[in-house]
Structure formats: C-alpha cells, structure tokens
Amino acid sequence: MCGIVGIVGNAPVAPLIVDALKRLEYRGYDSAGVATIEAGALSRRRAEGKLVNLENRLKDKPLGGKIGIGHTRWATHGVPNEINAHPHFSRDVAIVHNGIIENFAELRAELIAAGFEFSSQTDTEVVAHLVTRGLDNGLTPVEAAHAAIRRLQGAFALAIMFRGDDNLLIGARNGPPLAVGHGDGEMYLGSDAIALAPFTDSITYLEDGDWVVVRRNEMQIFDAAGKPVERRRQKSIGTSFLVDKGNHRHFMEKEIHEQPEVISHTLAHYLDFTTSRVNDHPLPFSFAELDRLAISACGTAYLAGLIGKYWFERYARLPVDIDIASEFRYREMPLTKKSAALFVSQSGETADTLASLRYCRREGVPIAAIVNVRESTIARESDGVFPTLAGPEIGVASTKAFTCQLSVLAALAVRAAVERGHLSEADEQRLVRELSEAPRFASQVLKLDEQIAKVARELSQVSHVLYLGRDTSYPLAMEGALKLKEISYIHAEGYAAGELKHGPIALIDETMPVIVIAPHDRIFDKTVSNMQEVAARGGRIILITDAEGAARSTVDAVETIVLPEMPEIIMPIVYALPVQLLAYHTAVFMGTDVDQPRNLAKSVTVE
Numbered sequence: 001m002c003g004i005v006g007i008v009g010n011a012p013v014a015p016l017i018v019d020a021l022k023r024l025e026y027r028g029y030d031s032a033g034v035a036t037i038e039a040g041a042l043s044r045r046r047a048e049g050k051l052v053n054l055e056n057r058l059k060d061k062p063l064g065g066k067i068g069i070g071h072t073r074w075a076t077h078g079v080p081n082e083i084n085a086h087p088h089f090s091r092d093v094a095i096v097h098n099g100i101i102e103n104f105a106e107l108r109a110e111l112i113a114a115g116f117e118f119s120s121q122t123d124t125e126v127v128a129h130l131v132t133r134g135l136d137n138g139l140t141p142v143e144a145a146h147a148a149i150r151r152l153q154g155a156f157a158l159a160i161m162f163r164g165d166d167n168l169l170i171g172a173r174n175g176p177p178l179a180v181g182h183g184d185g186e187m188y189l190g191s192d193a194i195a196l197a198p199f200t201d202s203i204t205y206l207e208d209g210d211w212v213v214v215r216r217n218e219m220q221i222f223d224a225a226g227k228p229v230e231r232r233r234q235k236s237i238g239t240s241f242l243v244d245k246g247n248h249r250h251f252m253e254k255e256i257h258e259q260p261e262v263i264s265h266t267l268a269h270y271l272d273f274t275t276s277r278v279n280d281h282p283l284p285f286s287f288a289e290l291d292r293l294a295i296s297a298c299g300t301a302y303l304a305g306l307i308g309k310y311w312f313e314r315y316a317r318l319p320v321d322i323d324i325a326s327e328f329r330y331r332e333m334p335l336t337k338k339s340a341a342l343f344v345s346q347s348g349e350t351a352d353t354l355a356s357l358r359y360c361r362r363e364g365v366p367i368a369a370i371v372n373v374r375e376s377t378i379a380r381e382s383d384g385v386f387p388t389l390a391g392p393e394i395g396v397a398s399t400k401a402f403t404c405q406l407s408v409l410a411a412l413a414v415r416a417a418v419e420r421g422h423l424s425e426a427d428e429q430r431l432v433r434e435l436s437e438a439p440r441f442a443s444q445v446l447k448l449d450e451q452i453a454k455v456a457r458e459l460s461q462v463s464h465v466l467y468l469g470r471d472t473s474y475p476l477a478m479e480g481a482l483k484l485k486e487i488s489y490i491h492a493e494g495y496a497a498g499e500l501k502h503g504p505i506a507l508i509d510e511t512m513p514v515i516v517i518a519p520h521d522r523i524f525d526k527t528v529s530n531m532q533e534v535a536a537r538g539g540r541i542i543l544i545t546d547a548e549g550a551a552r553s554t555v556d557a558v559e560t561i562v563l564p565e566m567p568e569i570i571m572p573i574v575y576a577l578p579v580q581l582l583a584y585h586t587a588v589f590m591g592t593d594v595d596q597p598r599n600l601a602k603s604v605t606v607e
C-alpha cells in the first residue's frame with residue numbers, strides 16, 4: 001500500500017526522499033510524488049508508474065528545499081495517474097496520505113458547498129482542503145491540522161507540510177503505520193523503519209489516534225484528544241538488514257534462496273536442538289487449558305494458518321477454527337473462556353487481521369501473533385508474539401515469510417501436543433529432530449531449480465492451471481495457485497484432490513496442466529486415484545513427489561519433480577519451495593514485474 005516519507009532537514013531533501021521511497025517500493029504502488037518548500041513556495045513533481053518516471057521528472061526540473069514530503073500511491077479512489085498522485089496541495093498546505101477516508105464523500109460535498117475546488121478524484125484532497133479551511137478560520141497550522149484530523153473517519157496515515165513554515169511537519173496515524181525518525185538536527189516521518197534506514201535507526205512509532213508535530217530539533221506526540229503523550233523511542237532492528245538483491249535477479253528469487261537459513265534461525269528460536277525438546281518461549285495462554293484455538297490471517301499467511309490447523313489437530317488434538325481475516329472480523333464468532341486467538345502476518349499491519357485481533361480483544365480472549373515485523377501494530381497489540389526470523393521480505397509474493405510461519409506453527413503444534421499430554425518425550429524428541437532437518441532438505445530442493453525452470457517454461461504458455469493436493473498439501477496447492485496468479489497473472493485454482501469430482505473435473509482437457517503435490521504420505525494412494533481421474537480425461541499431470549511416490553504412481557505424468565524422502569511434519573515447509581520456484585520462473589518467462597506485480601501491495605493496510 002501507499003508509502004509515506006517526510007524530512008525536515010539541513011540539505012536538499014528531494015533526492016533523499018526519492019531514495020527513501022525506493023525502500024518503500026516493495027509495498028506496491030502505481031504512482032509517486034514529492035513536494036518541497038523551495039524559496040518560500042510549495043513545489044512538487046509527480047509521475048504515474050514507477051519511481052524512475054519521477055526521477056526523470058526531477059532530472060528535468062530539480063526540486064530544491066530542505067523540507068519535503070514524498071509518497072508512493074497504491075490507488076484506491078481515482079485511477080493511478082499524475083493528477084491523482086500525491087502530494088496534494090490546497091493553497092498553503094501539502095499532504096500525503098495512506099489509507100481510506102471513509103467519510104470523504106460527505107466532506108467533499110461540504111467543502112464544495114464552502115467554495116473549494118477539487119482537482120483530483122482522491123479522498124485525500126478533502127484533508128488538504130479541510131486544513132486550509134481551518135487556516136482560513138484563523139487557526140494556526142498545528143490547530144488546523146488537528147481540527148481536520150478530528151473530522152476524519154476511516155484509516156489514515158498522513159504527513160502535512162505548510163508553506164510559510166519550513167520547520168514544521170505534522171504526522172497522524174489511525175490504522176496504517178507511521179514512524180518518526182530521530183536524526184541529528186533533522187527529523188523524519190516514514191511508513192516504516194526500512195524507509196528511514198539510511199537516515200536513522202532511532203524510531204518512535206505512533207499509536208492509533210496519535211498525531212505528531214515534528215521540527216528539526218524536537219517532536220511532540222499528542223493523542224486523539226490533543227493531550228501530549230510519550231511513546232517509546234527504540235532502536236529499529238529492521239535497519240540492520242541490508243535490503244538489496246545481492247546476486248539475484250529479483251528479491252523474490254533471493255528470498256526463495258534464503259529459506260534454508262531463515263527457516264533454521266526461526267526453528268532455533270523455538271526448539272532446543274541440544275536436548276531435542278521444544279523450549280519455553282513465553283505464551284499468553286496454556287495450551288493444556290484451551291478447548292479451541294481461533295486462527296485468522298489473510299492470503300499466504302492464512303494458508304500457513306490452514307496448514308497449522310492440520311498440525312494442531314493431528315499432534316495436539318486441539319480443535320482449530322480458521323478464518324480469512326476479512327470474514328472473521330464481521331462474522332461475530334463466539335469465543336469461549338477457554339479459547340485463544342492466533343494471528344499470522346508477515347507485515348503485522350494487515351488491516352483485516354488487525355481488526356480481527358481487536359474483535360478478539362473485545363471478546364476478552366488471550367491473543368498471540370506470529371509476525372515477521374517485530375515493531376508492527378499486530379505485534380504490539382498482542383499478548384504474546386512469536387516472531388518469524390525471516391528478515392525483511394521485499395518481494396510482494398510471500399515466500400520465506402510463509403515457510404518461517406510454517407516453522408513457528410509446527411514448533412507450536414509440537415509444544416501444544418506436549419503440554420496437552422499427547423506426545424511422549426521420545427516422540428517430542430523425534431519430531432524436534434525431524435523439524436531440524438527442514439533447512440537441509442530445503443537446500444537440496446533448491447538444487448532442482450533448473451528442472452523446475454524447464455517445467456515453468458511450459459506453464460508460461462498456458463492460460464489456466466489446476467493445483468491439487470490432500471492433507472497439508474491441500475493448503476499448499478492453494479498457495480501454489482495464489483503464487484502463480486499473483487506474479488505470472490495465469491489463472492490458477494488450488495483444490496483438495498478429493499473434491500475434484502465435485503465440479504472442477506469439468507475443466508480438465510488436454511490443454512489443462514494439473515500440478516499434483518503428492519509426497520508419499522499416508523494418503524498417497526488416494527491422490528493417485530484422483531490423478532487417474534485427471535489422466536483419463538486427457539489432463540497433463542505435473543507431479544511433485546518423492547522417489548517412493550514416483551515409483552508407486554501408476555499415472556503417466558508429463559513431468560515428475562522428485563524431492564528427497566523426508567519426515568511428514570516438514571513436508572509442507574520443504575514442498576513449498578518447488579511451488580514458489582514454479583511461480584517465480586513462470587513469471588520470469590512471462591516477463592511480468594516479479595517483485596511488484598500489478599495491482600498488488602505488500603502490506604494491505606486498507607479493507
């Protein structure tokens with residue numbers, strides 16, 4: 001979603017803002033802009049499309065000025081063109097915004113009636129005009145900004161700048177994140193710590209309802225009522241990571257190849273490999289006392305949760321309700337005193353997941369979250385946090401965050417099984433040892449890259465793909481389809497193999513590739529029967545299995561990707577890699593924008 005940067009500094013800020021916006025590119029955007037105060041006047045450059053277009057504008061017509069705001073826009077209201085790109089101006093006011101102003105239609109009508117003219121189709125422009133109206137009514141810039149913010153309903157992070165005061169930025173947050181960066185005689189605003197990494201690692205995160213007055217040498221945060229509040233200043237851990245592609249063509253490729261290492265770091269956080277036991281990472285509830293666990297998440301994180309459901313129910317006999325967060329937040333699920341809620345999110349900022357968390361907070365159940373961004377809102381609002389140690393994930397398609405989420409879920413399921421008395425010490429040790437092997441198997445699977453690329457070349461010629469799997473390979477089939485859709489734009493569906501004959505089998509003909517994820521597990525033979533049904537109708541099967549599965553399959557696959565034999569508990573973690581590589585190489589062959597696919601945002605901070 002949109003990215004925000006603001007700098008009140010001591011040198012020309014436009015190039016610095018563009019540099020910071022580049023670090024926000026991963027969030028997804030379709031236009032960008034920057035505004036500064038130069039020689040007492042507000043000036044801006046905006047461009048549709050990628051930041052390179054904005055850079056070219058700035059090359060043709062540079063912007064001076066030591067204070068400025070910048071923005072990458074992911075369109076919600078109004079098409080992604082230059083006119084709708086931020087910053088938006090209203091006489092002496094410049095503004096950038098991330099989120100949705102839900103009462104914008106009402107405010108727009110009110111402002112038009114008061115004589116304001118709108119030049120864009122955005123909801124953001126109403127905020128700029130509201131601030132101007134406050135100034136017209138004799139309010140100071142700070143008062144006018146606060147008065148405008150109080151009128152807004154919906155989700156927003158804002159940065160506001162005023163002609164006539166080149167030592168003042170105002171930031172506000174209600175929903176999407178906003179951080180203040182502390183420099184030496186300079187101050188910054190940014191959507192996250194990664195954006196501000198070249199300038200500072202000293203960060204203060206605003207809380208919902210907060211707004212902040214920022215000047216070169218000071219800042220003051222206020223709550224929604226206008227009362228000064230203190231928020232903790234912290235050292236950002238996000239900044240210690242080098243965010244570049246290394247020798248890889250894309251962040252996604254780099255992140256796929258990082259998996260052996262980050263899975264290993266993540267597992268080591270929850271498992272003691274010396275004793276082969278789960279460790280006692282603090283929990284906000286006791287698994288032994290739960291009668292249900294509610295898991296909620298979006299997209300790939302939801303599919304990780306769905307695999308977690310199989311593990312919690314199988315190993316710990318703990319019933320799990322799992323929901324897509326955008327449904328959970330409104331479906332009014334009753335939660336008992338013996339329930340706990342678990343949220344899964346890479347960014348920790350996904351609006352629907354956060355809203356589901358807040359629903360559970362109101363219901364009074366203990367809340368835990370598996371998150372990758374430790375300083376995120378979901379992490380901060382949870383009673384207990386289970387970090388994934390994936391490092392920053394920049395590619396919009398989630399890869400290493402997914403397998404790290406699975407690593408945490410598997411470790412937690414084993415812990416739950418121990419605490420609920422369903423696992424002997426010997427079985428716990430066996431499972432922990434098996435989990436510890438996941439990074440080694442992941443490394444072996446990465447060596448299949450060339451064969452997988454060959455299969456992907458074929459896939460890049462088709463318009464539809466079906467993914468099938470049973471048991472934990474069923475959510476993985478959905479993940480495979482999601483990956484393919486989001487980065488290659490090929491239509492793909494993921495189905496439970498046994499569900500095929502209840503409808504989707506009608507799609508099968510000689511043109512339909514059917515990718516079957518079928519390790520030789522307890523229900524392998526059932527999946528083979530489903531493959532027979534596909535083969536009988538001319539479908540072209542691509543089988544992802546192990547040597548035993550390849551030997552026992554009675555179906556002619558057009559291609560078989562053979563993975564090493566491995567313990568059942570780590571299969572979803574390791575089998576995720578060929579699925580990701582298939583999508584990655586297909587997208588490369590199709591020539592799509594792999595790291596920033598069209599229409600998508602990395603962190604979805606609106607409903």
Ligand code: M6R
Nearest residue numbers: 299300301345346347350397398
């Ligand atoms: O940051 P989150 O994990 O909460 O994000 C959830 C989804 O938006 C995310 O997993 C999305 O589905 C990915 N782009 C999939 O690759």
